[in-house]
Amino acid sequence: MANKVVCPKVFRDLRRFARCLNTAPTVPPMNFTGNYGSTNVTTPTLQPTDQILVNPEKKVINFDDVKELFTGVSTSRLIRSSLTLQMASIESMVDLGIWVMNSKFMHMPIFKEVILGFVKRTFYEHFCAGKDLIEVGKTVSKLSSVDLKGMLDYGVEHAMDNESCDQSMNVFLQTAELAKSLPSSSVSFVVVKITAICTPKLLKRMSDLLRWEQKDPSFNLPWKQKTLPLFAESSPFYHTLKRPEPLTIEEERDLQLGHDRLEKICKKCLELDVELLIDAEDTAIQPAIDYFAYSAAIKYHKDDHPLLFGTIQAYLKDSKERMIIAKKAAEKMGVPMGFKLVRGAYMSSENQLASSLGFQSPIHDSIQQTHNCYNSCAELMLDEIANGSGAVVLATHNIESGKLAASRAIDLGIRKDSKKLQFAQLYGMAEGLSFGLRNAGFQVSKYLPFGPVEKVMPYLIRRAEENRGLLSTSAFDRQLMRKELIRRFDVATS
Numbered sequence: 001m002a003n004k005v006v007c008p009k010v011f012r013d014l015r016r017f018a019r020c021l022n023t024a025p026t027v028p029p030m031n032f033t034g035n036y037g038s039t040n041v042t043t044p045t046l047q048p049t050d051q052i053l054v055n056p057e058k059k060v061i062n063f064d065d066v067k068e069l070f071t072g073v074s075t076s077r078l079i080r081s082s083l084t085l086q087m088a089s090i091e092s093m094v095d096l097g098i099w100v101m102n103s104k105f106m107h108m109p110i111f112k113e114v115i116l117g118f119v120k121r122t123f124y125e126h127f128c129a130g131k132d133l134i135e136v137g138k139t140v141s142k143l144s145s146v147d148l149k150g151m152l153d154y155g156v157e158h159a160m161d162n163e164s165c166d167q168s169m170n171v172f173l174q175t176a177e178l179a180k181s182l183p184s185s186s187v188s189f190v191v192v193k194i195t196a197i198c199t200p201k202l203l204k205r206m207s208d209l210l211r212w213e214q215k216d217p218s219f220n221l222p223w224k225q226k227t228l229p230l231f232a233e234s235s236p237f238y239h240t241l242k243r244p245e246p247l248t249i250e251e252e253r254d255l256q257l258g259h260d261r262l263e264k265i266c267k268k269c270l271e272l273d274v275e276l277l278i279d280a281e282d283t284a285i286q287p288a289i290d291y292f293a294y295s296a297a298i299k300y301h302k303d304d305h306p307l308l309f310g311t312i313q314a315y316l317k318d319s320k321e322r323m324i325i326a327k328k329a330a331e332k333m334g335v336p337m338g339f340k341l342v343r344g345a346y347m348s349s350e351n352q353l354a355s356s357l358g359f360q361s362p363i364h365d366s367i368q369q370t371h372n373c374y375n376s377c378a379e380l381m382l383d384e385i386a387n388g389s390g391a392v393v394l395a396t397h398n399i400e401s402g403k404l405a406a407s408r409a410i411d412l413g414i415r416k417d418s419k420k421l422q423f424a425q426l427y428g429m430a431e432g433l434s435f436g437l438r439n440a441g442f443q444v445s446k447y448l449p450f451g452p453v454e455k456v457m458p459y460l461i462r463r464a465e466e467n468r469g470l471l472s473t474s475a476f477d478r479q480l481m482r483k484e485l486i487r488r489f490d491v492a493t494s
């Protein structure tokens with residue numbers, strides 16, 4: 001990823017271009033709570049239990065020195081990234097793009113080819129690691145050259161039948177083989193989506209039954225294996241309003257096939273010494289996803305380190321309570337437990353479902369409460385790690401959450417090279433935070449979705465949603481990149 005030598009005239013032209021790149025208003029510095037200083041966001045309301053005792057002035061991550069921050073990143077990559085993120089920040093363009101992708105035009109072969117070709121050369125290349133394992137391997141090597149690791153995520157979303165579940169399982173197994181074949185320091189995890197190895201329809205049925213069993217412990221689930229607690233006192237139950245029918249013989253058989261697939265993946269990963277991350281999805285099916293993750297985590301782990309990490313979505317009101325209960329139960333069983341901590345990516349569908357059923361949203365009432373919950377869950381896991389138990393992947397683009405966790409880890413004396421604490425950002429997002437944490441000595445991964453353009457479309461649409469708007473997640477990154485581009489052009493032309 002060395003810088004290319006470009007003649008001064010080109011640099012002069014590019015300099016002018018770079019100034020135009022970021023049309024966003026200058027982003028005010030972020031305050032301690034994770035919001036931008038002068039926006040109309042309400043004043044922080046940290047609960048006493050959510051206070052994180054670190055000095056906000058202490059600079060653990062240095063964003064001021066952009067030269068150091070983007071060391072090893074080529075100028076062409078910076079320009080491409082800035083352009084793509086700039087495009088994604090234009091709301092009308094994102095709306096139009098999403099409308100086109102969902103329109104009947106996509107059934108017209110020529111139109112579809114043109115659109116997918118455009119998406120491939122822009123958003124896909126920016127946010128995805130390649131179409132197959134060969135291309136992913138190359139992306140991992142490039143990341144490794146700048147001291148970032150890869151989390152390999154086969155970008156398939158939902159499987160529709162046993163045949164497609166088997167196909168996904170085979171790709172997960174091949175992905176684990178690829179991870180093993182690459183230098184061990186270059187891959188942190190293989191990501192598994194339970195919806196790719198067990199159909200969402202069955203996961204929904206299982207979730208309903210698991211919820212009903214929680215309400216009525218006499219309700220018998222003959223298929224249920226040993227697992228960790230899936231619900232807390234505060235967990236919502238509106239998804240299951242009437243007693244569900246038991247699983248049919250066919251459904252039980254499909255469920256067994258789902259278990260078999262996950263077990264095959266776990267056995268392979270244990271044999272290859274490759275760790276697994278299980279993604280979280282929406283609450284209608286999340287109890288079944290947690291059930292799969294926890295029952296496999298009980299069976300497959302290393303002596304004192306988890307093989308498999310589940311995911312907690314801090315935007316859910318019951319997330320912290322659920323995490324604590326599951327962690328405690330695992331501890332009692334002597335099972336090392338790892339969590340990936342995210343805020344959550346299904347906000348609009350969660351809100352829509354709850355309101356359509358006439359219930360309150362399961363998501364915190366304000367973004368500030370989500371920030372507090374995330375930071376408080378991170379703090380709790382860091383304390384656990386410092387006390388010798390648990391492991392966490394802090395998956396976030398939020399600068400303040402990154403700073404707070406990094407400061408806290410240092411204060412607690414957690415070794416920066418410890419496998420128990422890792423940071424992660426999505427490929428193509430929050431480059432400033434990834435490089436800042438890397439420069440501070442922490443272990444940082446990029447989450448690398450791969451697969452053909454059509455398969456990763458739902459993922460790309462979620463990224464477009466997240467990056468839209470001038471004050472979106474990417475605004476701070478665009479500002480840092482712009483600053484570095486101008487600095488490089490100044491150096492080249494002076």
Ligand SMILES: Cc1cc2nc3c(=O)[nH]c(=O)nc-3n(C[C@H](O)[C@H](O)[C@H](O)COP(=O)(O)OP(=O)(O)OC[C@H]3O[C@@H](n4cnc5c(N)ncnc54)[C@H](O)[C@@H]3O)c2cc1C
Binds near residue numbers: 311343
């Ligand atoms: C490595 C990695 C893996 C991921 N894996 C998953 C996964 O398995 N499952 C999953 O769901 N997501 C996953 N995500 C996406 C993640 O959940 C977030 O969508 C994304 O990272 C943005 O959150 P943030 O922490 O970066 O913070 P920010 O960008 O600061 O926070 C934005 C988030 O805050 C929340 N929010 C916004 N407005 C409100 C409001 N009014 N009230 C309450 N909450 C609000 C939303 O969750 C929103 O995405 C992953 C992200 C990363 C980096």
